[in-house]
Amino acid sequence: MPLILFLGNPIYSDDRIGLIVGEKLKNRFEEEGFEVEILEKSGYNLVDYIAGQEIVFVVDSIVGEVGEVVLIENLEDLKILFPRSPHYSGLPESLELMKALNLAPKNFFVIGICVKDPFTISDKMSPELEEIVDFVAERVYNCIKLLHLQPRNKAKI
């Protein structure tokens, strides 16, 4: 069963977007046969979920053009991008660890939701992101569905 991890932190401004989108899409994906976890976790803490899975999608915030949804193509990109997200530190290394232990998923995709500010401690999102949450959720849904139909094995791990 393909696994989707929605990541975020509810006290870091736009970083909560992954959690919100996850709540919006959880039932829909589960009805379609996906396993869904909405997690306030990162890096090595994700190993327990990812290890041994066949197909994994990780949805998280990333600094960029607000509302854009980007597919992070490979592990090297993930390493470069982690300063732009609170959660990627340790994720590339976790994947390398799982690979070394023959526990890495065959298909691994990171889907970044571009936001303005995932770092500031705040219980509010940026207004421009708040306005388009439903739109973003649909983009994420379509992205995952497309990838699931045609797994590209892009995580070069």
Added chain:
Amino acid sequence: MSKEIIIDPITRLEGHGKIAIILDDKGDCVRAFFQVPELRGFEKFAEGRHAEDMPQITSRICGVCPTAHHMASVKALDDLYKVDPPRSAKKIRELFYNLFMLEDHALHVYILGGPDFIVGPDAPKEERNVIGVIKKVGQEVGLKVIGMRKSIRQMMERIGGKTIHPVLGVPGGISKPLNEEIVKELRILGDQAVEFAQFTLKVFKDIVLSNKKYLDLITSEAYTHRTYYMGLVDSKNRVNFYDGMLRVVDPNGKEFAKFDVHNYLDYIAEHVEPWSYMTFPYLKKIGWKGLVDGEQSGIYSVAPLARLNSADGMATPLAQEAYEEMFDKLGKPAHQTLAMHWARVIEMLYAAERIRELANDPEILDQNVRNIPTAKPSVGIGVVEAPRGTLIHHYETDERGVVKRANLLVATQHNVGRISMSVDKAARSLIKGGVVNEGLLNMVEMAFRAYDPCNACGTHTLPGSLPVPIYIYNTSGELLKIIR
């Protein structure tokens, strides 16, 4: 022309910090500064919120030590509402907390700090990581580490509701009692944990301590500071992660102070440097004498080595044996920063033994796990030993329990003076003649990685990749180079 190098941590969570290394005309390091992010923004965020929410909110500061924040916060709430939890609740909290300590220390030993020694400080960058560790110790060991951490985390989830952001603690106790099924599994896990910790100690001895080169590095003057040390101790002055008195020993190992956390402001003051946003805690009665070590300087340290230095022993037999062996070898107090890794392994053993002890204590099955608070709140202060050192939560509220002021004194803050000195000394010792290569920078990084600093993840990164960009300046302030 002299140069300045700055290692600038990536912007993460609540801010950024950097390391600046200044070179003279000959290219020798003349000074290095370490700056780390603060958590003050978070304290402001706490104002106006209900104190009961703080254990959940504070555990979300970062993903590194949520259980420590949760527990310090819950203890502050006990104090705020003047309610003493039942013995069973205290024991379950301590058991839960030791599960966290073991899991967190294992992460550092095998993945974060371990590669520096298990693979080697001067190993190529691409090998100085967890993959290098697995190559060295074998895939089976890697699976063992992953499996043990997973078992611990699953147990934490069963006891605390969630692994990362537990909902275990409430003012006056815990949210739910344990049942026999969980306790039965805890007893099995306790045995496995002790075996795992013993195995880790053996790995450390076989790979690190039996290697003269590594031992020389650990004991080298470049990584040594004679400072004060602080940690929680029980009634027999033994290490305790969950509760006790704060004890400070001087650089000669003599008790300097022992106090209840309620009096921490009588003992600890904070100094401000113009070049950093972070304050530098120091011992009030000694005073701030700058970034220097020795008996006359108020700089002190927390974290595993400091805990062992400030205690008279360990409360469990296997950990005590390992404790004695370390101090026989290094002397006590041990001032060698890199011995932090050794102390961490000893603490793993203590945590595992304590889990086993508490899992076999019949009192943890007592169903009375909470005393309901009735007092009006005003001030609450709580303390635990986080993996990285002493963590204090201090809340002041109105009569409704709404936070008016919060002060969180985190381990990395206590350590910042010593970390600054460590980086400075390592850089001065290692960077000569303008040679600033990756291997040397890694050895500078090792000086602060040993503390396992929790700058909300920013520097909590891995060997093999610089956790911070490096800026090179000349003495005129001209930026010459950035290394990322």
